[in-house]
Every structure is written in C-alpha cells, then in structure tokens.
Amino acid sequence: MLIIAHRGVGEPRNTLDAFRRAIELGFGVEFDVWMTGDGRLVVLHDPQFTSGGRAHRVGDLTLSELWALHPLGRLIPTVEEILRMSNGPEAILNADVKDPEAVPRLLELASEFDALDRVIFSSTDPGVLSDIRRLSERARLAFSIVRERDIATFPWLKARLRLYSLHVPLDGVDRVGMPVFKLLVRWARLIGLRIGFWSYEADELSYLPRLMGYFDYVIADDPVRVRELIGR
Numbered sequence: 486m487l488i489i490a491h492r493g494v495g496e497p498r499n500t501l502d503a504f505r506r507a508i509e510l511g512f513g514v515e516f517d518v519w520m521t522g523d524g525r526l527v528v529l530h531d532p533q534f535t536s537g538g539r540a541h542r543v544g545d546l547t548l549s550e551l552w553a554l555h556p557l558g559r560l561i562p563t564v565e566e567i568l569r570m571s572n573g574p575e576a577i578l579n580a581d582v583k584d585p586e587a588v589p590r591l592l593e594l595a596s597e598f599d600a601l602d603r604v605i606f607s608s609t610d611p612g613v614l615s616d617i618r619r620l621s622e623r624a625r626l627a628f629s630i631v632r633e634r635d636i637a638t639f640p641w642l643k644a645r646l647r648l649y650s651l652h653v654p655l656d657g658v659d660r661v662g663m664p665v666f667k668l669l670v671r672w673a674r675l676i677g678l679r680i681g682f683w684s685y686e687a688d689e690l691s692y693l694p695r696l697m698g699y700f701d702y703v704i705a706d707d708p709v710r711v712r713e714l715i716g717r
Contacts, residue, residue, distance in 0.1 A: 488715075489577065521543055568598040588620065607629050
C-alpha cells in the first residue's frame with residue numbers, strides 16, 4: 486500500500502528535511518507548487534503571506550526576495566531541490582500544481598531528473614490538467630475533488646485527459662454517508678481510475694479502516710500512524 490506523506494514528516498512541514506524524513510521512512514511525498522516572479526518553482530502551501538506588516542504574493546517576488554521575507558526563509562525548498570534529493574526510482578512524488586504558470590517548467594524539471602514515471606501531477610483545476618496533458622503524453626494526472634459538482638466531471642476528464650487517478654476527500658463521507666461514498670468510489674474504480682484518499686478535516690485514522698479495499702494510496706497527514714493502522 487502506497488502512503489504519501491502530506492507535506493512530509495515532522496516539523497517544519499514543507500521543508501527538505503521533512504521530505505527527506507518521509508522518503509527515508511519509505512513514504513512518498515506530496516507538495517504544492519508555485520512559481521516565483523523570476524520563474525523558480527517553490528514549495529509552499531499558500532500563495533501569499535504577511536511579513537513586516539505587509540502582504541506579499543509568491544508570484545510577485547524573486548526567489549531571493551521570498552527567502553528573505555517569508556518566515557520560513559531559506560527553509561522553503563525549490564522543486565528542483567526536492568527532485569534532486571529524491572532522485573531514486575522508488576521515491577513517489579505528488580506535485581499538487583496550484584499555479585498554472587508553473588506547468589511548463591515543472592514538466593521540464595521532471596524530465597531533466599527522469600522523474601515523469603514517479604510523479605503524480607494533481608490539481609483541482611481541469612484547465613491545469615489539460616495544460617499538463619497537452620505538453621506531456623506520459624504524465625500521470627490526478628484530479629482532486631473539492632466540490633460536489635466535481636463528481637459529475639471526473640468521468641469526462643477520465644476519457645478526455647486519460648486520468649491516472651482520482652483524489653477523493655474522506656470528508657465526503659460526512660456529506661453523502663458511507664454507503665453512497667463507497668458506491669461513488671466503486672464507480673470511479675470501475676471506469677479505470679485509481680483512488681487516492683486525502684483529508685481536509687476528517688479523521689483519517691477513523692475512516693481508513695472502514696474503507697480498506699476502496700483505495701490504492703493515501704495522502705496522509707500522519708503517515709507513520711496510518712501505516713501502523715492499515716498494516717494491521
């Protein structure tokens with residue numbers, strides 16, 4: 486069972502040390518991708534932050550300015566650093582592409598590091614996935630469900646973009662109930678989609694044992710405990 490560590494293992498999250506710990510423990514890693522004003526790809530959860538009483542956007546800053554202004558400073562990794570650090574055939578990466586402008590350079594970097602076959606490119610935006618597919622026939626695409634209307638969209642995206650997988654929030658159980666949730670997941674698997682569960686606010690440790698056999702991988706907030714749990 487593949488377990489992908491959401492933003493790495495340990496604190497501070499979204500840093501090279503957190504990603505390195507995850508890979509050393511045998512997990513994949515998930516990270517969000519944004520582009521700086523000078524075209525560098527960085528890993529941060531949010532596109533904006535406050536520093537010195539002023540609001541800043543990642544896309545308005547150079548990489549050096551971002552490192553100088555952001556509270557995490559030089560701990561903010563570039564995508565290139567993650568690819569270099571994880572450069573091995575068994576290190577699975579999930580690049581959550583938040584910035585459409587990042588797509589061309591992200592694919593270039595994945596190719597440079599011979600990582601296309603071990604990266605899952607995910608997005609909540611079908612337009613971003615379309616851009617990735619237009620530039621790469623090999624890229625493995627995952628559509629992340631965040632809205633109820635996405636449920637009606639994914640079969641069309643599967644056919645049009647040759648989706649690799651569907652990222653399904655465990656929070657959906659509370660919205661539709663466990664029986665309907667399982668039915669929807671079964672439907673997705675019947676049309677050839679792999680299922681990756683993730684959680685927004687739901688307790689992954691509570692739901693995952695009740696959903697064994699319904700998923701192919703987990704994007705886990707607590708990957709160590711998830712591995713202990715589903716290992717049982």
